[in-house]
Amino acid sequence: xxxxxxTPKFRVLKTGQSMTLLCAQDMNHEYMYWYRQDxxxxxxxxxxxxxxxxxxxxxxxxxxxxxxxKKQNFLLGLESAAPSQTSVYFCASSLGLTNYEQYFGPGxxxxxx
Amino acid sequence: xxKTTQPISMDSxxxxxxxxTCSHNNIATNDYxxxxxxxxxxxPRFIIQGYKTKVTNEVAxxxxxxxxxxxxxxxxxxxxxxxxxxxxxxxxxxGNMLTFGGGTRLMVKP
Numbered sequence: 769x770x771x772x773x774x775t776p777k778f779r780v781l782k783t784g785q786s787m788t789l790l791c792a793q794d795m796n797h798e799y800m801y802w803y804r805q806d807x808x809x810x811x812x813x814x815x816x817x818x819x820x821x822x823x824x825x826x827x828x829x830x831x832x833x834x835x836x837x838k839k840q841n842f843l844l845g846l847e848s849a850a851p852s853q854t855s856v857y858f859c860a861s862s863l864g865l866t867n868y869e870q871y872f873g874p875g876x877x878x879x880x881x
Numbered sequence: 882x883x884k885t886t887q888p889i890s891m892d893s894x895x896x897x898x899x900x901x902t903c904s905h906n907n908i909a910t911n912d913y914x915x916x917x918x919x920x921x922x923x924x925p926r927f928i929i930q931g932y933k934t935k936v937t938n939e940v941a942x943x944x945x946x947x948x949x950x951x952x953x954x955x956x957x958x959x960x961x962x963x964x965x966x967x968x969x970x971x972x973x974x975x976g977n978m979l980t981f982g983g984g985t986r987l988m989v990k991p
Contacts, residue, residue, distance in 0.1 A: 772924075803981075810968060810981040811925065858924045869915070872924025 770794055772873035774859050780879045781849040789844040789876050791859030797871070798864040800842035801826075802834060804855040805875075811858060817842055818864075849880045885969045890986040899956045901985050903969030906950050914945060914952045915970040919984070925968060929954070956987075964989045 775790040791800065798819050803811040813826030817836040831853060833845045842861075846853060856877050860870040886904040893899045905914070913932050917925035929936055931943040931952070942955040956963060966984040 810983045869927040869930065872926070875924055
């Protein structure tokens with residue numbers, strides 16, 4: 769049981785490049801989330817999903833897109849990376865409506881130059 | 882959107898009890914209060930969750946007064962390994978606009 773895994777762990781992009789971050793969970797959770805955490809700051813919700821095929825915007829969605837084609841996977845895309853998107857990205861999952869505990873992945877450290 | 886306010890940092894010594902208070906003045910009726918712990922270079926980890934009164938588990942207690950406008954995380958007899966950032970999270974079970982806030986940086990000294 770791996771829990772929540774994220775790929776890749778580190779990535780360096782140049783401004784304007786695109787990339788996709790992959791989050792996978794093996795706990796059969798309905799809810800999945802993408803957060804970003806800037807140095808010394810708290811986590812901010814980018815997008816989330818309440819089930820396969822559904823996504824919703826969080827607090828800071830601009831510049832990101834997401835997809836949840838399979839229940840176990842949640843993809844975060846950056847179409848045209850900007851230096852302001854340099855951050856650590858965390859994925860999380862939870863059972864759903866009556867269980868609020870979120871399980872977090874190890875994070876992806878992204879640098880945009 | 883329920884916003885939380887926590888102290889930026891706290892210091893303690895090994896063996897002491899630590900209480901971290903979170904203010905959430907505009908908490909909604911359906912909101913639960915959840916606390917997470919985060920070590921450097923790791924994702925947050927769930928500690929405890931509650932709705933009202935007192936909740937206790939093997940690592941912490943959570944005290945919530947009747948008006949639910951604040952909550953206190955209590956860590957009994959802290960050790961050096963409890964040095965971390967602690968986040969108070971308030972939100973409904975629909976997952977709407979989850980707000981972690983800045984967290985409280987706890988430093989436990991020998």
